[in-house]
Amino acid sequence: MHRSAPRLSRxxxxxxxPVMLVVAGCSSDSGDSKDTASSTSPSAKKSExxxxxxxxxxxxxxxxxxxxxxxxxxxxxxxTKGGTPGKSSDTATRGGCSWNGLDDNGVxxxxxxxxDVGFTxxxxxxxxxxxxxxxxxxxxxxxxxxxxxxxxxxxxxxxAAGLGEQATAITYGLxxxxxxxxxxxxLARTGNVVVSVTYNGAGLAGAKTPSSADILxxxxxxxxxxxxxxxxxxxxxxxxxxxxxxxATTSSKAxxxxxxxxxxxxxxxxxxxxxKAS
Numbered sequence: 631m632h633r634s635a636p637r638l639s640r641x642x643x644x645x646x647x648p649v650m651l652v653v654a655g656c657s658s659d660s661g662d663s664k665d666t667a668s669s670t671s672p673s674a675k676k677s678e679x680x681x682x683x684x685x686x687x688x689x690x691x692x693x694x695x696x697x698x699x700x701x702x703x704x705x706x707x708x709x710t711k712g713g714t715p716g717k718s719s720d721t722a723t724r725g726g727c728s729w730n731g732l733d734d735n736g737v738x739x740x741x742x743x744x745x746d747v748g749f750t751x752x753x754x755x756x757x758x759x760x761x762x763x764x765x766x767x768x769x770x771x772x773x774x775x776x777x778x779x780x781x782x783x784x785x786x787x788x789x790a791a792g793l794g795e796q797a798t799a800i801t802y803g804l805x806x807x808x809x810x811x812x813x814x815x816x817l818a819r820t821g822n823v824v825v826s827v828t829y830n831g832a833g834l835a836g837a838k839t840p841s842s843a844d845i846l847x848x849x850x851x852x853x854x855x856x857x858x859x860x861x862x863x864x865x866x867x868x869x870x871x872x873x874x875x876x877x878a879t880t881s882s883k884a885x886x887x888x889x890x891x892x893x894x895x896x897x898x899x900x901x902x903x904x905x906k907a908s
Contacts, residue, residue, distance in 0.1 A: 681759060682754060683754055683761075684760070684822040686861050688722065689724075689725050690725075691725070692715065692748065693715055693727035694859075695749075695855060695859035696747060697855060698711065700851060700852060701729055701745070703848075703851075704745050704829065705729045705730065706731055706733040706743065707732060708729045708730065710729065713729050714727065716748075724749065725748070728744065728747075729746075730742070730743065730745070738836075739833055739837025740837055741832075741837055744831070745848075747825075747852065751822060751824075761821070762822050765824050769819040773787070779813075781804055782802035782804065783804065783805070784802060784803055785802040786800070787799065787800040790816055790853070793820075793853055794820030794825070795819055796818065796819040797857075799849070800814070800815045800817070801814045809832045812831055813828070814828070814830070814842070814845045814849035814850075815829075815849065818853060820857050821861075823860050825853065825857050827853040827856055828849070829845055829848050830845065
């Protein structure tokens, strides 16, 4: 009886070993299962869709965007035939040019004309949207602003055909310093660029005010040339960055030197009378 007790203890100890091994094995299998599940779980983050690249990566030189013949027809006796570039802190995205002239006919009076061309370009941006969308928003703002011109007489607006993806022609009259001016502004969007053309005229010293129809016709003629000039320097190539980051590309003619309408309503000073257009 004394020898049976130690033998029984050894048997029980040996019997416990397989149980521990089984438990350890189960524990190890459980950990592997969790690791496998973790490694195959889908990522919680999804990449944002890339906005489309901007269509145009540069602007034309605004002062070269219209032909010499068009300037001669619309602004007789232009003070500066090559145009006066406006000021811009970023000529790759904004530029403009203006012409003015007084055709003095002596006792028959004088005819004053003023013409302004402006360009605004937008790059595609992941956070702000595509260049085309940003240009559309700017186009809409400029149309609304022009339609709300203070002091406008008989304002009217209508779509302008054949000018980019969107275009609106706006006409009105303004009386400044006792002289009656006829105004026409054509706003157009082509791709990621907004084009603005403002043309006005007045008869001074007793001369007859030009008709609204003639002024509108002149503005539309200039607008067609200005829209056609967009992309002429870079071949209309899209901005090459697929991630739609702002393009750093500029061409030798991308230095259009002006903000499009910074002086669109500046005072034309003539020998007959100092007048102000809008």
